[in-house]
Amino acid sequence: MAVIVAFVLNAGLSFGLGLLLAMLLGPADFGRFALATAGAIVLNTLLLEWLRLSATRFYSDRVRLDAPWIRHSLDRAYGLIGLALMAAAAVALAVGYREGPDGRAAMLAGTMVAAVGNGVFDYHAALARARFDGRLYLGLMAAKNVLAFVGMAGAAWLLVHPAWVLAAAGIGPILSVLMLYGPLRDPASSPVGARIRTTWRQFLAYGLPLIAATAVYQLLPFLNRGVIAAHGGFAEAGYFALAADVAGRSITTLGTALDLLLFQFAVRAEEQHGRAAAEAQVARNAAVVVALLMPCAVGFWAVLPAIQGLVVPEAYRGPFGFYAGLLLPGLFCLAIMFYALNPVFQIRRRTLPVIAAAGAGLAVNGVGLLVLPGLAGPAGVPLAQTAGLCTGCAWLGWRALTGPDRLRLPWGTLAGAAAASLAMGAALAPLRHLEPARALALQLPIGIALYGGLVWIFDIAGLRRMVEGALRRAPAVPAE
Structure with a gap:
């Protein structure tokens, strides 16, 4: 808690x-x-x-x-x-x-x-x-x-x-x-000095592939912001940056919070019960991540006009909504990579595939920067970033979910989360064109009630059981 x-x-x-x-x-x-x-x-x-x-x-x-x-x-x-x-x-x-x-x-x-x-x-x-x-x-x-x-x-x-x-x-x-x-x-x-040096080598062998991939994904916004600054000036880079930061935090902040809890559960499962138990926990973790991040992405898209009208500084309005909408699919894929797919390779201590996925994403982003701005104008840079991140996610997902050691995900749970998210998005879409304060006041309770109700009824990703278990473990408060 x-x-x-x-x-x-x-x-x-x-x-x-x-x-x-x-x-x-x-x-x-x-x-x-x-x-x-x-x-x-x-x-x-x-x-x-x-x-x-x-x-x-x-x-x-x-x-x-x-x-x-x-x-x-x-x-x-x-x-x-x-x-x-x-x-x-x-x-x-x-x-x-x-x-x-x-x-x-x-x-x-x-x-x-x-x-x-x-x-x-x-x-x-x-x-x-x-x-x-x-x-x-x-x-x-x-x-x-x-x-x-x-x-x-x-x-x-x-x-x-x-x-x-x-x-x-x-x-x-x-x-x-x-x-x-x-x-x-x-x-x-x-x-012990000698043991410390051996441990450093162990850390490097484990961590270097992961940081190489992470550095590539962090290089993408750095590169893309630089391209925008070179073509449109620092003000245009500021518009792009605020949209990317707000949209990214709407998804990755929750993903980070989930990762803080869930990956440690997998590590503890390996310590206590072995590798098979750890991989089963990673599969359950991935289902929870998708079931919670997907409605966040859909919900952010639904409330984007209201957020722009209510809380975004006036100087940024217009470009903020334009860039955020184009960046959102790629930022969702990035969160899925970091918090659902990367843990598969972390628990196995075989982290080289994440570099290949990042390299594929960087290559697609680079090609997009060469081609898309000429075809789509200012939309070309965020489209290039989104294409790169979606490519990296698809590559890493293919490596994790195919072959003899593939991760066995609960596909029914993932389909249920996708259907519930689409239902929520369809219900909220007509409200996007209302006055911002009124739209947000309606969208938040409707979206939470609709998705939460579907999760509770169908126990998507076992979230209802988790909540019921937490409530049973909570200490009783004595009456006064």
């Missing part, structure tokens, strides 16, 4: 913060900030993500006590890479001091600080999840979101420059980890 509360907190504050920064910075500076943020995410992925993935896969409460070198190896690697990045940021800041705040070096320094801060936070959040310590995870998320909101919004308001906002985006997460470092620590033990 604490993880779900943390998800709701993070989703709400992240959504509000993105809109607030877009308003305070304006389209051009928000475009610069979005481009640098995409760069920080790629940098974090390339240098630190293999360690976070290894923490998720190899660290647990049992490992915490019986194999302390796992945590020592993670801590030492994070320390070395983090110090190197901060030193590089200091050099860039010194160069930027001579150029002034509008120079590229200042933006580069802020990008590096943001990469380090978010990488350190993601690592410690992964440790809390691996220990199934929901209270600690909730505390981390709450501290990080409050500090990020205050710091980034304050920097955008007082200093009105994206480099300072980037720096605040990195400092806030680091402070949140320091605030809760006591409960995050493991029992004292003596590290």
Whole structure:
């Protein structure tokens, strides 16, 4: 429950913060900030993500006590890479001091600080999840979101420059980890140097294919934003970035929350019952992911005009709805890859297929950038991104669901989720053209009631049984 509360907190504050920064910075500076943020995410992925993935896969409460070198190896690697990045940021800041705040070096320094801060936070959040310590995870998320909101919004308001906002985006997460470092620590033990080096090799063999694929998928928006900025200016890149960020968070935030819970269940199943039990859990997890993300995607499409009219800053209206609608199918496919298909290969520790899928997606995106803008105008770039992400999803799905080791999914459940989502979309579609406030007031309860009712009646993905089990396990509250 604490993880779900943390998800709701993070989703709400992240959504509000993105809109607030877009308003305070304006389209051009928000475009610069979005481009640098995409760069920080790629940098974090390339240098630190293999360690976070290894923490998720190899660290647990049992490992915490019986194999302390796992945590020592993670801590030492994070320390070395983090110090190197901060030193590089200091050099860039010194160069930027001579150029002034509008120079590229200042933006580069802020990008590096943001990469380090978010990488350190993601690592410690992964440790809390691996220990199934929901209270600690909730505390981390709450501290990080409050500090990020205050710091980034304050920097955008007082200093009105994206480099300072980037720096605040990195400092806030680091402070949140320091605030809760006591409960995050493991029992004292003596590290063994040779064992740490062996463990690093294990982490690299497991994590490098995953981060290579993730870096490719993060390179797509970075590349596409750069193409838009080159052709239409930073303001147009800002329009594209806000649409991509809001649409992406509408899906991937829930997917991340599900992954936080579900993948650890698969790891625990493998520890306790073996590989077959872990793969069965992964199949159940995939059904739950699809059953919850599909209505999110359909629901976001339905409420998109209302969101644009109510909460999107006026300077972004029009381009926001145009870009978000075209990006949505690809962002849904990206979420399915990350949270339903990638865990298949993670639990098997055979992660090379995800690189092939990412390469196929990048190739299609690249061809689309060469062809589609000339044919479709401004729609060409989001169409190229969507085509690339759909191709990657199809490739990875084919690898996971065919062959002698194929994952056996509950196809009836997936068909039920698709039918319920289509029914919800058909019911909400006529309301898209109403006045925004009225449309949203009608769409949200109707959509939740319709999809939730179908899930409850037909027990799609076993969600009704999960809810009933959680209610039975909940402690009774004594009457006063």
